[in-house]
Structures are given as structure tokens and as C-alpha cells.
Amino acid sequence: MLIRFENVTKRFGSFIAVDNVSLDIAVGEFFSLLGPSGCGKTTLLRMLAGLETPSAGRILIDGVDMAGVPPNRRPVNMVFQSYAVFPHMTVADNVAYGLKIDRVPRAERDSRVAEALALVKLDDFAHRRPDQLSGGQRQRVALARALVKRPKVLLLDEPLSALDAKLRDAMRGELAAIQREVGVTFVMVTHDQDEALAMASRCALMNRGTLQQVASPGDLYEFPANRFVADFIGTINLFEATLAVDETDHAIVRTPALDAPVYLGHGVTGATGAQVWVGIRPEKITMTPADAPRPAGPAAMPHANRTPGTIMTSAYLGAVTLYDIHTSGGTLIKVTAPNGTRSASPALPAGTQVWLHWEPDAPVMLLA
Amino acid sequence: MTTARGISGGSRAAFWTVFAIPAVWMLAFFVVPLSIIWAYSFGRTLGLTEVVVTGTPDNYARVFDPVYLYIFAKSLVFAGATTAICLIIGFPYALVMTFASTRAKILLLLAIMLPFWTNLLVRTYALMAVMRTEGWVNEAFGVIGLGPFEMLHTNFAVVTGLVYVHLPFIVLPLFSTLDRLDRSLIEASLDLGAGHLRTIFQVVIPVVWPGILSAVLLCFIPALGSYLTPDLLGGPDSQMIASVIERQFKRANDWPFGAALSFMLMYLTLAAMAWRALAERRAAVRDLR
Numbered sequence: 073m074l075i076r077f078e079n080v081t082k083r084f085g086s087f088i089a090v091d092n093v094s095l096d097i098a099v100g101e102f103f104s105l106l107g108p109s110g111c112g113k114t115t116l117l118r119m120l121a122g123l124e125t126p127s128a129g130r131i132l133i134d135g136v137d138m139a140g141v142p143p144n145r146r147p148v149n150m151v152f153q154s155y156a157v158f159p160h161m162t163v164a165d166n167v168a169y170g171l172k173i174d175r176v177p178r179a180e181r182d183s184r185v186a187e188a189l190a191l192v193k194l195d196d197f198a199h200r201r202p203d204q205l206s207g208g209q210r211q212r213v214a215l216a217r218a219l220v221k222r223p224k225v226l227l228l229d230e231p232l233s234a235l236d237a238k239l240r241d242a243m244r245g246e247l248a249a250i251q252r253e254v255g256v257t258f259v260m261v262t263h264d265q266d267e268a269l270a271m272a273s274r275c276a277l278m279n280r281g282t283l284q285q286v287a288s289p290g291d292l293y294e295f296p297a298n299r300f301v302a303d304f305i306g307t308i309n310l311f312e313a314t315l316a317v318d319e320t321d322h323a324i325v326r327t328p329a330l331d332a333p334v335y336l337g338h339g340v341t342g343a344t345g346a347q348v349w350v351g352i353r354p355e356k357i358t359m360t361p362a363d364a365p366r367p368a369g370p371a372a373m374p375h376a377n378r379t380p381g382t383i384m385t386s387a388y389l390g391a392v393t394l395y396d397i398h399t400s401g402g403t404l405i406k407v408t409a410p411n412g413t414r415s416a417s418p419a420l421p422a423g424t425q426v427w428l429h430w431e432p433d434a435p436v437m438l439l440a
Numbered sequence: 441m442t443t444a445r446g447i448s449g450g451s452r453a454a455f456w457t458v459f460a461i462p463a464v465w466m467l468a469f470f471v472v473p474l475s476i477i478w479a480y481s482f483g484r485t486l487g488l489t490e491v492v493v494t495g496t497p498d499n500y501a502r503v504f505d506p507v508y509l510y511i512f513a514k515s516l517v518f519a520g521a522t523t524a525i526c527l528i529i530g531f532p533y534a535l536v537m538t539f540a541s542t543r544a545k546i547l548l549l550l551a552i553m554l555p556f557w558t559n560l561l562v563r564t565y566a567l568m569a570v571m572r573t574e575g576w577v578n579e580a581f582g583v584i585g586l587g588p589f590e591m592l593h594t595n596f597a598v599v600t601g602l603v604y605v606h607l608p609f610i611v612l613p614l615f616s617t618l619d620r621l622d623r624s625l626i627e628a629s630l631d632l633g634a635g636h637l638r639t640i641f642q643v644v645i646p647v648v649w650p651g652i653l654s655a656v657l658l659c660f661i662p663a664l665g666s667y668l669t670p671d672l673l674g675g676p677d678s679q680m681i682a683s684v685i686e687r688q689f690k691r692a693n694d695w696p697f698g699a700a701l702s703f704m705l706m707y708l709t710l711a712a713m714a715w716r717a718l719a720e721r722r723a724a725v726r727d728l729r
């Protein structure tokens with residue numbers, strides 16, 4: 073393991089920012105620390121950089137305990153949220169700053185600076201001053217300045233948050249491409265789940281100082297560990313339920329929110345009769361008109377996984393349309409319907425009676 | 441773009457209403473008296489109390505008498521030394537204050553402000569008690585078998601006193617500049633491998649340089665015009681220009697020459713401010729390139 077957090081806790085006075093976190097990050101990963109603001113993700117990153125000291129626990133980089141190692145002696149470099157580009161130096165001087173400190177000989181320094189600037193496509197801006205650069209260019213300077221030091225780990229603190237939406241999308245892909253090119257381990261803090269899902273090879277979702285789940289973006293979305301994860305990542309319809317049947321190949325949960333049972337095509341962990349939660353993501357629900365043939369449920373339980381409802385509101389978003397549907401069980405369910413063909417009236421009007429149904433592998437059962 | 445010309449009739453009336461009181465004040469207590477003194481500087485005394493403005497440049501010519509040039513030069517040296525020492529003490533102090541906890545910050549601020557709030561005369565006499573030949577500093581030296589040193593009524597005493605008096609003038613603006621500095625610049629420097637000293641000299645000082653220049657001026661200008669401190673702490677050879685000016689208006693009863701000296705001091709001050717503006721302009725031009 074390249075990075076290892078062992079039972080790391082950080083207190084600020086009586087506030088516990090990071091609560092007993094243990095986490096391993098491997099070489100070459102693009103790892104993302106994700107969570108709402110104040111969840112402790114930035115504190116965790118700053119402890120890795122040496123800008124904060126853990127109150128308890130150990131942090132190891134490449135097997136070396138970082139306790140007492142100041143930030144300037146750690147094999148990590150950081151891209152700050154505000155970029156922190158030195159305003160009194162040219163772009164090239166900013167990038168060369170760390171190499172001068174390391175007493176890299178002039179010729180090598182120049183070639184490495186040129187190489188780093190080429191990597192972030194700032195070759196033509198070497199002699200500009202930071203106040204002549206756009207936000208996106210300044211961020212590239214910060215990136216080049218950190219990468220030129222060839223750190224074992226590159227830390228990124230909300231790297232895209234200060235950019236406008238269009239640039240953010242472009243940089244997302246570019247940052248991931250740069251990471252693949254240089255092969256350095258990236259650890260990125262973000263509150264933006266899209267950013268984490270799009271770029272990271274693995275994510276740690278945090279809340280109130282604790283790790284909620286560490287998984288690949290896909291697993292985080294499709295196999296959330298608890299309600300917080302399910303709710304934070306994307307949108308989900310969550311219902312309180314009771315586990316009625318638990319077999320090796322299927323499970324059935326009943327919820328007062330829906331008039332039909334929910335049939336899951338796999339076994340679950342949980343005692344029969346236990347209070348659980350069942351969640352279904354809006355895009356995993358299919359909507360059919362009420363006058364069309366009634367959709368059939370799973371073969372083993374044809375009346376499961378479907379419910380009639382009435383469209384309350386709709387929001388046409390171009391690629392998809394979002395519906396809020398009032399079910400006969402008295403619950404509001406969010407459904408997204410893809411707009412697969414061009415249509416003059418892409419959204420069904422409010423009041424339309426519809427059937428909702430979903431596949432046995434669409435719902436997810438959560439214990440907490 | 442909005443321009444000043446865009447002010448409507450109603451807001452123009454409001455503008456003059458608000459502006460009238462300070463305008464009259466400035467006119468009555470600043471522009472008029474200063475103009476009178478300025479006019480006096482081109483005049484000569486007639487009898488005991490009368491001054492006639494003749495337009496003569498003689499008073500200014502007298503300023504260039506080596507006796508007075510020497511005192512001007514000396515004042516510049518004293519004020520310069522004071523500012524340099526204030527900067528050497530004040531910059532680290534302001535830096536520590538910036539990074540101190542809220543509680544320590546208040547204590548450090550109080551340590552600077554309490555003397556500032558005390559009457560200058562009281563402070564100066566206190567300093568005299570400290571530096572007297574029989575003062576407690578010399579007593580302390582006596583214990584370890586040194587001294588006594590003649591400190592009071594020397595140039596050393598003057599500069600010490602001036603530093604003491606002017607320290608708040610440099611610490612406060614420096615603190616306000618450093619406090620606004622983006623902390624992540626410092627963190628980035630440390631992160632890139634720099635030590636604390638290198639970070640201070642290669643990142644902090646260059647970035648806050650305009651603030652340092654402002655602080656230097658805020659310290660230098662009042663130091664240059666100091667009167668009480670050199671008068672009480674200095675010896676016969678540590679007069680500063682303000683003492684000479686005072687003498688012209690009082691004992692020598694030569695208001696025109698006093699006025700000319702005053703205005704020379706003012707021109708020096710303005711020159712210092714112009715230098716500051718020029719430095720700023722140069723920085724702005726450099727940024728544009």
C-alpha cells in the first residue's frame with residue numbers, strides 16, 4: 073500500500089473532524105475523497121500533506137510513518153483549491169520553484185519545467201504572469217508546479233470547484249488523462265459526486281468524520297452500503313420496509329409505501345422480519361401508460377415489482393424527463409424516462425395514469 | 441460603465457449636503473492656515489510681530505545653508521534608521537501576530553497598543569528613567585560588572601525612543617496586510633519543499649511588498665517630523681528638523697524662515713509619497729507586460 077491511514081482521528085477543540093478513519097490507497101490509483109462540506113475529507117487530505125497533525129492514529133506513505141515529518145519533507149505535492157499560484161512569479165518560475173529548492177541543475181530544471189508545461193498545455197504561457205491567466209490556466213500552473221516535483225502522491229483539493237461548468241467538464245477528462253499519462257497516485261477531495269464518479273478509480277464517501285463506504289464509483293452507485301451513501305450518490309426512492317422472505321436466490325420485502333411486494337433477484341443479509349430499507353433509482357423504473365397491457369412482474373411472483381400511479385409533475389431535461397408520480401400506496405416516486413425519440417410533446421401531462429415496474433435486480437435493500 | 445458624471449440632480453444635492461461640512465472644515469483648518477504659512481515662507485519679519493510677504497526666495501535659500509542641510513540630513517538618517525529598526529522588529533512581530541491564536545493575537549495587539557494609548561510625554565519621561573546613567577538598565581549592567589553607560593542624551597537614545605514611539609505605525613499596517621495574505625500561498629511554498637525562512641523571503645515578502653512600502657511610509661513620515669522625542673532624549677548634537685522649526689517660530693521669532701523649513705519638510709514627505717506611488721506604478725506596468 074502506498075498510503076495507509078491507521079485509526080486516524082483529528083479534533084479541533086471539541087469538534088471531531090475526522091473520526092477513527094482507516095484507509096488504504098494503492099499505487100497508481102485515482103482516489104477520491106467524497107462527501108458533503110464539513111465531512112472531514114479536506115482535513116484528511118491536509119493531514120496527508122502534513123498541513124494538519126492527526127490527534128490520534130498514524131499515517132504511512134510508502135511504509136514510512138509521517139508523524140513529525142513536515143510538509144516540505146513529504147513525498148506528496150498538492151494542488152490547492154485557490155490554486156495558490158505565486159502572483160509575483162511567471163508561470164515558468166512558479167513551476168521551477170520546487171525544483172530550485174531541490175537544487176535540480178539548471179539544464180535539467182529547464183527541461184523538466186518545459187515538459188510539465190507541455191503536459192498541461194501551457195507551453196506558450198511560460199513567461200506570462202498569473203494575473204494574465206484565466207482560472208483554468210492558473211489551475212494548470214498549479215498542477216504543473218506540483219507534478220514537476222514527481223511526487224509519489226498528488227493531492228487535489230476541490231480542483232474543479234472554481235471553474236465554470238463547461239471548463240469543468242473539459243478538465244474532468246483532461247485531469248483523468250494526465251493521471252493516466254504520468255501514472256502518479258492522485259488523491260482528490262471533492263463534494264461533487266459527478267466529479268468523483270467520472271474521474272476516480274475508487275472513492276471514499278465520508279460523512280461527519282467517518283468513512284461510509286470505500287468502493288469503485290460503480291459499486292458506490294449500484295451497491296450502496298447504507299442509506300447515506302444511497303441518498304448522497306445520485307437520486308433514489310427510499311422506502312421503509314420489512315424483510316419478508318430471504319432465500320439464497322431471492323428475497324422479498326414489503327413496504328406500506330407500495331401496494332405490491334418488492335422482489336429482489338438475489339439473497340440478502342438480514343433476519344426475516346427485520347426492519348430494512350429498500351431503494352430504487354429513478355432510471356431503473358419503467359413507466360407504461362395505464363391503458364397498455366399491465367406489466368408482468370418476475371416469473372416467480374407476477375404481482376410484485378409494479379404499482380399504478382398518477383403523474384403529479386414533470387420536468388423535461390432534454391435527454392430525459394423527470395416525473396414525480398403519486399402511487400396508489402400514497403407515496404411520491406421519482407422516475408426518469410429517457411427521451412429515445414424526438415417528440416413534439418416529450419413530457420406526459422400531469423394527471424396521466426401510469427404503471428410503474430422494475431426488474432428484480434433494480435431495487436437495493438439496505439440494513440441501515 | 442458608470443461615471444461620476446452620471447450623478448443625477450437629486451444625488452448631487454445629497455452629495456453637497458454631505459460634503460459641505462468636511463469641505464468647510466478642511467478649508468478653515470487646513471487649506472487656509474497652510475496657505476498663510478506658505479505665503480509667510482516668501483516674506484520677512486518686520487519688527488517684533490509683523491510679517492510682510494514680499495515674494496523673496498531668501499528663506500528657501502537659507503534652508504540650503506550647510507547648518508540646516510546637516511540637520512535635514514540628520515533627520516532623514518534618524519527617521520530612516522528608526523524605520524529600518526521598526527521594520528526589523530515589526531515584521532516578525534506582525535507575522536507572529538498573524539499566525540497566533542485569537543487569544544494570543546489580542547495580547548500581542550494590546551502589547552503594541554497600550555503604550556500607543558499612553559501620553560507621549562509620560563512615555564518619554566519613563567524612557568528617560570530607564571536610560572538614565574543611574575537608571576535600572578545601568579544598574580542591571582552594574583550587577584554583572586559592566587557600565588555604567590551614557591545612554592540618555594545621545595543619538596542612541598533618540599533612535600531608541602523613536603523606534604518605541606513608531607512601532608505601532610509599522611506593526612498595525614503590516615498586520616493588516618499579512619492577515620489578508622492567502623494562507624494557501626504559504627502552504628503551497630511549504631508543500632513544494634521550501635523551509636519557513638525561504639517561504640518568508642521568497643513568497644511572503646514579495647507578495648506583501650506594497651503593504652510593506654505603505655507601512656514604511658506610515659512610520660517614516662511621522663518619524664521625520666518628530667519633535668518631543670529628540671528634544672527630550674537627545675543630546676546637543678541630536679536635534680531634528682522639527683526642533684529647529686519650533687525655535688524659529690518661538691525663540692528666534694523668524695516666522696518666514698520657520699515657514700520655509702516647514703515646507704521643505706513637507707516637500708520631503710511628498711517626495712517620499714511620490715516615490716511610493718511611482719513604485720506602485722512601476723509594479724502595475726510590470727504586471728501589464
